Amino acid sequence: MFIHLIVIGWLYVALMMAVAEATNTTGTVLGAIFTFLLYGLAPVALVVYLMGTPGRRRAIREREAKAQEEARRAASESAAAAGADSGLPDQRGETPADAVPPVRKEP
Secondary structure (H helix, E strand, O other), rough: HHHHHHHHHHHHHHHHHHHHHHHHOOOOHHHHHHHHHHHHHHHHHHHHHOOOOHHHHHHHHHHHHHHHHHHHHHHHHHHEEEEEEEHHHHHHHHHHOOOOOOOOOOO
8 A cells, every 4th residue: 555655656746847847948748748758657667567576476376276276176076977997097006008109110
């Protein structure tokens, strides 16, 4: 919540700088626009983006954990529905077969 006050304050100061630039006798409106963009919006946007990085990472981790939990639940439900003999070699204590058989030269 404190960061919101800083952002609002910084944007207010940058806006007042832009107004002073636009109303000055040697200032221009284009200069005021660039003053507001370069002193106001660009730094604030960068700081807000960098400050939000931990929250975005946390949300991504929570989504991934939820998806993994749902996948585990679905797998356990499908295994329970299929019964004890699922037909998979490693479910009955056998070693899994190689996906690609070994190739050798013909004699």
